[in-house]
Amino acid sequence: MARKTYRNVVVGLDIGSNKVASAAGEITFDGAVNVLGICNVPSTGLRRGNVIDLEDTAHAIDDCLNELERLCGINIASARIGFSGAGISSLSNRAVVAVGNPGEEIRSEDVERVMHAAKMVPIPADRSIIQMLPRQFIVDGYDGVADAVGMAGSRLEVETTLITASHTAVQNLIKSVVRTGLQIKDLNPNALLTGESVLTPAEKEMGVVLVDIGGGTTDISIYERGTLAFNSTLPVGGEHITRDLAVGLRTTVEGANRIKEQHGCVNIESEESKEIEVTSMHGQEVRSVSLHVIASIIQPRVQEILELVQSELFRAGMIGIPPGGMVLTGGTSNLGGITRLVEEYLHIPARSGVPENVSVVTDDFKKAQYAAVIGALLYDSKTATSDVSLEQELMDSWLGRIILWFKDLFR
Template sequence: MNNDIHAIGLDIGTSKVRCVIGEPAADGLMNIVGYGESDSRGMRRGIVTATEAVSESVTRAVEEAERVSGLDVASAVLNLSGEHFRGENKSGVVAVAGAGREISEEDVDRAIESACAMQLPSGWEIVNRLPQEFIIDGQDGIMEPVGMTGSRLEALVHIVIGPSAGRQNLMKAVRKAGLEVERMMLEPLAAAESALTDDDKEYGCALVNIGSEITSLMVFGRGAVQHTAVFPFGGLHFTKDIAVGLRVSIQEANKIKQRYGCVASFLLDGDARSENIEITPVGRTETRGLTREILCDIMQPRAIELLQHIAQETARMQPQISSGVILTGGGSTASGMVEIAEQVFDAPTRLGYLDGSSFGGLAEQVSGPEWAVAAGLALSSMRSQIREGSRTGRRPSKVAEWFENFREKFR
């Protein structure tokens, strides 16, 4: 195995920073050799609001991962998050130029470029170009057109756009912590890397990453990304509801939520419903009691409301999400979230644990859905470092790079 490769994924969230260190193992697996987590400071809705605080939180998570692995971390692949990112499906058509009408990499390059020619709001950029398929003289569903014959080449491309300032500010905070930024990757794409199977992507599924203040949705189908959307809500909304409803501090509300919370009342049996929870209202020293049923009555309507927003986005999708819904992110671990999502989406739903066929080593310690983004970032870094290493000195063309990324992403 190539032990020079160390793949580092750094997921800088609004509530937690998580770092995963991986090394290549046999059969394309990644052995997880280090991981670290810290409370995040200086972030709001996925965006940096205080550089110094973010850089300190990054340092704490990275140092912990370094201690576990015994390695020094010099660079990392980062998550790209923020409420303004959105995806659009575009197409671009070109005439095949070459002799014998054989499609070249340049033709594909031009078709993708033509699909990406769009007016962007000031300060915005294209953050991802994800080819979906190609159409040659009306024949659709073609994945690798180079070398085929035809006269009209059309590229269907999923393009994700967003403001560039958020990306630049996160990079600054990470560099301040003494780390190089290898690359940045959209949060749901990273989660998909570690939690989805090839069949999920082929037959159609919705990946929903529920964070603290941001929830992102990516719909896959026919092996490609079909839709991307970001919503400005997450687990913190439940905490705030509990804090207001029970008149407790945010910290206490978060503890109550994680320890006793449930978003599906039908999961609570008689004993659980009447189970007594002691709480200390703000400004009081004496405690007061409430039942788990009351807590569930606060959380369940909010869960349904938030999931309905997301389900509305997927309802219009063709092909449909036959492989169902996969939930990742800390917010997805709330008791009853899978069951209630199954009802709202009317589709099979599961938590996105790390795909066992891709991870070894300390994978069990970070198998939970809240680690999906950090582990996916590390896995993506490892795969691209292996690709780089296997190249024979020749820099590949832009199109070849797109295709490699494309194949890797949907493998």
């Protein structure tokens, strides 16, 4: 069934390995975002960010959207989709063109030509460019230009970051969404959306590393000069910690996940006295386990993830410590003591990142696991156009309702 969205309301959808989350927000006249509601449902249709079951994924998306519609009292027509996995990676490219009218001002057509030229880079046949981000324009050798339109010059260059992903994985994700009847407004990597909600403009400008540890994947992003300069995805995340706990504590995966969310910690030295009850796998035995034991299971896996993150940063050519340090987000960033472990293990300042710059009805929405879906709302607030039809505009006034009544009467 076709969906219809109310005026000034935007919707974000985060399709993750373990859950599907959706959020609706109203864009005010000054461009601010008021979050109306957030919903999430479990998903078993993806593994490490890649679709393995179209029907299960589509079912989870549909359930999540239906729940959001009931919560907010809206009919959803389209949404901005955020995703991870799919072999996401980035590459840098530079292109140059001659301005069409040398000596006169640069036109939008010149910018389009240089951006198109920047896309002309050889990539494997099984990969697609899903996002192109201009880092800066260079006009006649003068760099640091954010918007070249209207400037005088004869030579226009651009430095870009190209985000690529597996063509097959992206197509399967799109097929899952289309089966629900939802229109895809745009498809964006979570690294871009998460940066909108948890990073400050100063961090983006000076340089910062953003690490989003999700259920099945970990996204690593480097921001410089106000934009995304590097992005890659690791096929490891919070579900690996959950399975480590299930094996180490001899309990179910569901029980291990509950323990991770409620008592998960990585600081072995400080967690010794408190004990929690753990139910055995068959459910007939309950025993006490100290937080020290839980931390001793979780910490090695987190250290492994950090080592992989460090390797990716070396591969990206990052030398030294960025001024903004490292920002951790995603559900796994809620583990107790994880920022301290990052600082001690990687020797880099770290903080936890939660969604900011939005108005929420409850602080429960300002959680790290909702960073991507709230980021989709913030991203939309900069580019969104009204989804309201003329009839919806008329319905907002008593005179409009009379006009529509007469239109229906004489059809």
